[in-house]
Amino acid sequence: MNAEIVMIGTELLLGQIVDTNAAYMGRVLAEHGIGLYHKTTVGDNRARIAKVLESALGRADAVLTSGGLGPTEDDLTREAVSDVFGRPLEFRQDAYNALAARFVRMRRPITENNRKQALAPAGATPIPNPNGTAPGLICGDERGEVICMPGVPRELYAMLEESVIPHLREKHGLKGGLYHRVLKVCGIGESWVDAQMGDLMARLENPTIGVLASPEWVRIRITARADTEEEARARISVVENQVRERMPGLIMGVDDETLEGAVDQLLRARGWTFATGETFTGGMIAQRMVANQAAAFAGGLTRTPGDPRWREARALAQQTQSLFASDCALGIATEPLERRLSAILLTPDGEVSWQTSYPAPDELGQLRAAVICMERVRRYLSGYSVE
DSSP states (O other): EEEEEEEEOOHHHHSOOOOOOOHHHHHHHHHOOEEHHHEEEOOHHHHHHHHHHHHHHHHHHHEESSSSSSSSSSSSSHHHHHHHHTEEEEEEEEHHHHHHHHHTTTTTOOGGGGGGGGGTTTOEEOOOOSSSSSSSSEEEETTTEEEESSHHHOOOOOOHHIIIIHHHHHHTTTOEEEEEEEEEOOOHHHHHHHHHHHHHHHOOOOOOOEEOOOOOEEEEEEEEEEESSSHHHHHHHHHHHHHHHHSSEEEEEEEOOHHHHHHHHHHHHHHOEEEEETTTTTHHHHHHHHTOOOOTTEEEEETTTOOOGGGHHHHHHHHHHHHHHHHHHEEEEEEEEGTTEEEEEEETTTTEEEEOOOOSSSHHHHHHHHHHHHHHHHHHHHHOOOO
16 A cells, blocks of 8 residues: 655744654654655645645545644644545534543643534544544545544654554555665765665665765665565665675664764773864764763863864874873864864774865864764774775
8 A cells, every 4th residue: 555644734834843743654654564655745724735635645545644633723634634525524522521531630621622623524533642632533435545643743653653553554454564774884975885886776676775875874774575574684684795795894883873882892892992082073072972871982182173282183192092091092183274184093003094174164064074083993993994
């Protein structure tokens, strides 16, 4: 089967609220093997909502909506669904009683406009909402069905996973789903990664490969469709091995693994401690190591980039190593006039240094520089070239 999602709310169109619901819904649908090919955002206008739903029903077996189920005048999802299916809204006493009971438990008075939340198109199936006051609803005909959920994320997430997905799986006889593994590569551009795997991406159908770049890493997402997770994992492993063969030593981690965690693990395997001396990166590497609860991290020193005393990475690394009595020390310095960033890693087995172009002096530039340096540390500890 395939689904379509419709996000309802003028505040979404105006950018007053970031639409996290759509990303979540798409991810959950994919995990259950439900195809998703369109997403539409529409404002709080009854006629426009109805038009969007009509169009979506022409493409999808199920249309999932978020928002517009509240008690106010601009909550118009129920009315639009009523128009689409030609079914009048009817007041449901049982829904109102459940709503009133919830207000009693919250020790809040129920207001007249809350009666609106007990309305539903004739013949619609209600969806319970134990986390809020807006029940969902399912309404359909031979074209398909519209499934309406509230816009409050906590309420939508629970309703989607506990009620809507089980309903769709049972109705459409769905088995298995989509499973994926994400391989992470740092310090290399998306275009280079794509070039190593272009032929694989073009010919594979199940699993498939997707490449997505971010300031921290490039994610290589391998996705397989199968009836069981075991079958999907086996398919994914075959492709993962092919990817690793094409990029030896460059896969930093898998799924939720972090660069800091990888470095910490390599250091602990040697029994080494590690400290950082940073100028341009402003302590970002130290912060990330602390946030990762890295057991091998001894401490971090931050110096002002413009201070002439700290334009040599070696001097900064040596001071850092002495201050924290660490086995290893990373020094990062910049030469503003030459637009160059220099780094050196001192270890019990020797040292390694590198230079990169001077990134833009902003938070994104700091992040990229920090990731580049940490990735060089990981490669050195893994026995690979830092270049």
